Amino acid sequence: MKVRLVHFQPSSPARVSFLxxxxxxQANWSGPPPPVxxxxxxxxxxxxxxxxxxxxxPSTRHDCQLRVQDDALHLRAxxxxxxxxxxxxxxxxxxxxxxxxxxxxxxxxGWVELVARDVTLQGVAL
Numbered sequence: 738m739k740v741r742l743v744h745f746q747p748s749s750p751a752r753v754s755f756l757x758x759x760x761x762x763q764a765n766w767s768g769p770p771p772p773v774x775x776x777x778x779x780x781x782x783x784x785x786x787x788x789x790x791x792x793x794x795p796s797t798r799h800d801c802q803l804r805v806q807d808d809a810l811h812l813r814a815x816x817x818x819x820x821x822x823x824x825x826x827x828x829x830x831x832x833x834x835x836x837x838x839x840x841x842x843x844x845x846x847g848w849v850e851l852v853a854r855d856v857t858l859q860g861v862a863l
Contacts, residue, residue: 738832740858741776753858755779759830760803762810764856777860781834783812784855787825788839796848801830810853816846827851 740762744754751766764781771777787793802813818826819838827834827849836851838844 738779738781738829739776740779742771742773745770745773750857755858757803757830759801761805762803762856763805763808764810764858767857767859771860779858780861781829781832782857782859783810783827783834783836783851783853784857785853786837786839787851789841789844792852793838794850795845796850799848803829808854810856812851812853814849814851816849819844819846 738757740755740757742753742755745766746752747770751770752763753766753771754763755761785792796813798813799815800813801815802811804811812829814827814829814834816825817828820826823838823840825836825838827836
């Protein structure tokens with residue numbers, strides 16, 4: 738995912754604020770301090786366990802969105818696969834992100850809204 742880092746807070750863990758084509762976000766930063774006000778290719782990790790009806794629900798909207806609310810990252814993305822091992826695959830505007838899903842027999846692929854609190858960005862060397 739391509740993001741513009743707009744703020745870096747050297748704390749433990751380090752935090753960044755970012756912009757991307759689908760909105761804004763905040764996340765922990767993994768790795769050396771990044772230069773601010775630059776566009777970077779990053780890997781987005783959502784380390785929460787997602788449960789249908791709690792922090793994951795179907796969406797009637799079919800567009801990607803990221804925004805920060807109540808110290809959490811709210812995302813709208815397309816869930817393109819649900820694997821037998823409990824993992825899910827999100828498509829966020831062409832970027833693939835793996836997530837952990839709690840078992841639910843009624844789980845379906847399609848557009849979803851998620852609330853993530855354990856979010857990490859890591860720079861990717863291309």
